[in-house]
Amino acid sequence: MQISALNIIIPENFRYSCLPNCAVCCAGWNIDVDEEAYKNFSKFDWEKISKKFVGKKKFIEENNKKYFELVDGKCIFLDDDKYCLLHKKLGFDTKTSTCKIYPFKFIKTADGIIVRLSFVCPSIIKNTGIPLEEQLLEIKKLAALKPERMRQIDETVAVNEDFKIGWSDYKKLENFILNLLKTGDNYESSLKLAAKYLRIVLEELQKKENASLISEILEKIDKKILFVRMDPFREKKEKDDTFNKKQRLYYALFVGYKFVGQSKISSFKKIGNLVKLIIKNGTLELNGKKFDVSRVYQTYFNVENKENMKLVKKYIEHLIFTKWHLLPTDFSTPNVISGYSLILVIYALVKWFSRAFAVLRGNSVVELCDVENAVSIVDKNYAGHITKETLFLNSPVFSKICNLLISQNNFEEIII
Numbered sequence: 001m002q003i004s005a006l007n008i009i010i011p012e013n014f015r016y017s018c019l020p021n022c023a024v025c026c027a028g029w030n031i032d033v034d035e036e037a038y039k040n041f042s043k044f045d046w047e048k049i050s051k052k053f054v055g056k057k058k059f060i061e062e063n064n065k066k067y068f069e070l071v072d073g074k075c076i077f078l079d080d081d082k083y084c085l086l087h088k089k090l091g092f093d094t095k096t097s098t099c100k101i102y103p104f105k106f107i108k109t110a111d112g113i114i115v116r117l118s119f120v121c122p123s124i125i126k127n128t129g130i131p132l133e134e135q136l137l138e139i140k141k142l143a144a145l146k147p148e149r150m151r152q153i154d155e156t157v158a159v160n161e162d163f164k165i166g167w168s169d170y171k172k173l174e175n176f177i178l179n180l181l182k183t184g185d186n187y188e189s190s191l192k193l194a195a196k197y198l199r200i201v202l203e204e205l206q207k208k209e210n211a212s213l214i215s216e217i218l219e220k221i222d223k224k225i226l227f228v229r230m231d232p233f234r235e236k237k238e239k240d241d242t243f244n245k246k247q248r249l250y251y252a253l254f255v256g257y258k259f260v261g262q263s264k265i266s267s268f269k270k271i272g273n274l275v276k277l278i279i280k281n282g283t284l285e286l287n288g289k290k291f292d293v294s295r296v297y298q299t300y301f302n303v304e305n306k307e308n309m310k311l312v313k314k315y316i317e318h319l320i321f322t323k324w325h326l327l328p329t330d331f332s333t334p335n336v337i338s339g340y341s342l343i344l345v346i347y348a349l350v351k352w353f354s355r356a357f358a359v360l361r362g363n364s365v366v367e368l369c370d371v372e373n374a375v376s377i378v379d380k381n382y383a384g385h386i387t388k389e390t391l392f393l394n395s396p397v398f399s400k401i402c403n404l405l406i407s408q409n410n411f412e413e414i415i416i
């Protein structure tokens with residue numbers, strides 16, 4: 001692939017430089033080993049380097065793919081000083097492409113290759129380091145490493161299961177939503193309002209059966225609908241009073257993965273955890289610490305807190321900008337309506353986990369550190385890797401439940 005010819009689209013206001021003493025990306029997930037990396041490290045006598053390799057496999061094989069062996073959840077090649085042994089001993093070029101590319105992902109679209117950032121990386125979350133614009137050449141080189149692995153978005157975008165629009169019309173819709181999310185003081189109101197707009201756009205499109213009218217529809221909606229801002233304190237009280245059974249079921253289904261869906265948890269424990277989430281009673285374990293589920297619902301997430309919301313907004317808008325919601329998953333074919341609903345699920349998950357992390361700290365008010373932890377856990381467990389294998393109902397039943405839930409008209413009112 002010709003690097004100079006690559007049209008790379010970098011999101012604005014992002015910085016990145018790998019942090020010393022971090023290694024967050026070297027633990028807690030399966031890191032795939034490509035053939036080149038496999039050849040490179042197989043030639044080397046690792047047992048001479050460190051005792052930890054003696055009698056140990058360096059990788060595991062699952063479904064014809066190789067993954068680095070994990071020791072206590074960390075990559076076997078991670079040294080005690082938190083540097084990668086492959087990098088130290090053999091050089092950057094010998095690493096597997098996943099590690100070379102991280103924290104970037106590349107999504108091919110009709111406009112060019114969009115750069116998606118991993119919000120698991122603390123440098124991205126804290127926005128530290130060199131502006132991405134100054135790293136364009138390096139980023140282009142990384143994008144050219146494995147073009148065949150790049151995920152792609154169709155130029156024709158489905159609005160729902162049976163209605164499609166062209167790329168330029170989709171872009172108008174996306175810009176409309178992103179502009180809406182940038183205005184208004186209450187982000188939740190804007191998120192809910194955007195969901196309503198999308199449904200009205202769909203209804204209008206279905207009536208006219210002519211997608212070229214999308215600008216006209218957006219203009220009409222813009223004039224017609226009033227922006228109703230919610231009083232966050234009134235809303236908080238209402239939400240606390242109305243965490244009803246249906247809402248808890250939603251949370252159990254979507255929050256469940258971290259506590260219920262992971263393959264290493266026994267079925268018996270999975271069912272127990274699911275029940276705890278539904279009846280909001282009992283203790284669960286998060287990052288090795290126990291917390292009381294009922295306290296999550298009593299913890300305050302202030303949607304008016306500018307510092308906290310700045311990160312939440314940046315994350316949600318990045319997902320929309322990089323078209324995460326249009327990427328096909330194992331359990332769903334993407335469309336704008338269900339995709340945007342999943343964005344709302346992500347927002348709800350960030351809120352839920354922020355509260356859970358506040359509980360872990362023994363606090364009843366969410367602070368920035370809780371939101372940072374929540375965004376990281378949600379990006380790692382849900383936005384990064386949502387497949388039917390990772391969800392606890394490993395069957396098409398889950399996709400049916402998801403689709404049914406997110407197609408409901410009042411979905412956003414219940415979930416956020």
Ligand code: SF4
Nearest residue numbers: 018019022023025121
């Ligand atoms: S998580 Fe980010 S900052 Fe930390 S080691 Fe990985 S790339 Fe570097």
